Amino acid sequence: DAGITQSPRHKVTETGTPVTLRCHQTENHRYMYWYRQDPGHGLRLIHYSYGVKDTDKGEVSDGYSVSRSKTEDFLLTLESATSSQTSVYFCAISESSTGSSSAQYFGPGTRLLVL
Amino acid sequence: QQQVKQSPQSLIVQKGGISIINCAYENTAFDYFPWYQQFPGKGPALLIAIRPDVSEKKEGRFTISFNKSAKQFSLHIMDSQPGDSATYFCAASIRYNFNKFYFGSGTKLNVKP
Numbered sequence: 001d002a003g004i005t006q007s008p009r010h011k012v013t014e015t016g017t018p019v020t021l022r023c024h025q026t027e028n029h030r031y032m033y034w035y036r037q038d039p040g041h042g043l044r045l046i047h048y049s050y051g052v053k054d055t056d057k058g059e060v061s062d063g064y065s066v067s068r069s070k071t072e073d074f075l076l077t078l079e080s081a082t083s084s085q086t087s088v089y090f091c092a093i094s095e096s097s098t099g100s101s102s103a104q105y106f107g108p109g110t111r112l113l114v115l
Numbered sequence: 116q117q118q119v120k121q122s123p124q125s126l127i128v129q130k131g132g133i134s135i136i137n138c139a140y141e142n143t144a145f146d147y148f149p150w151y152q153q154f155p156g157k158g159p160a161l162l163i164a165i166r167p168d169v170s171e172k173k174e175g176r177f178t179i180s181f182n183k184s185a186k187q188f189s190l191h192i193m194d195s196q197p198g199d200s201a202t203y204f205c206a207a208s209i210r211y212n213f214n215k216f217y218f219g220s221g222t223k224l225n226v227k228p
Contacts (some may be wrong), residue, residue, distance in 0.1 A: 031214050042121075042204060042220040043159070050213045058215075090158055094214045100166070101147035101208035104216055106158035 002094040003027040004107035006091050009012030012113045019078040021110050030096035033104065034066060036087040043090065049074055050096075081114045086113070116175060119207050121219025128226050136222045138205035145207040150179065150190045153202045162203070163190070168199040188202060195226045
């Protein structure tokens with residue numbers, strides 16, 4: 001988890017309210033990712049960023065938006081939280097490379113409960 | 116469509132035994148195959164990774180075996196210990212694709228003392 005923090009670490013919210021999760025890195029890595037983790041589904045990519053203000057959708061992006069105004073911060077917003085968005089959310093970072101793929105490094109996670 | 120299929124879903128091994136977790140993929144454009152270890156309440160941590168130009172990589176008690184023709188790779192944990200009890204995820208990544216990973220669904224390993 002070194003170099004990656006997520007806030008809040010735990011949150012309980014009500015259906016219909018907006019929620020913003022923050023990922024902060026001190027590694028100056030170019031790529032950042034948001035995943036959700038649910039039993040039986042492993043890790044599913046929500047959105048990712050390949051630079052400041054450069055973002056794109058992952059496989060489960062409906063109901064989520066992201067923003068990246070600085071290299072070190074990547075925000076995930078649930079526009080109107082639903083119970084199906086109850087999950088554990090992980091941020092990950094990765095260095096860019098000129099060719100081959102490389103490792104992603106994960107934050108400690110945010111546990112979100114939508115009532 | 117799941118890009119990486121992982122099995123088994125759960126595994127029980129006696130202390131000192133060998134734990135084997137398997138993953139299969141279809142996309143031959145994958146160029147990086149990492150394994151992650153996750154303890155309850157923690158984020159996944161990189162354990163070991165391999166590229167398709169080698170058939171095996173070993174780090175301590177952990178070995179990845181890679182079979183390019185069969186499009187399969189596996190994690191072997193030798194001399195399994197109770198401290199290895201965790202969830203393990205395989206993943207794969209495609210070159211020039213923003214380093215996006217496709218994860219398997221995970222294997223929960225329980226090593227009994």
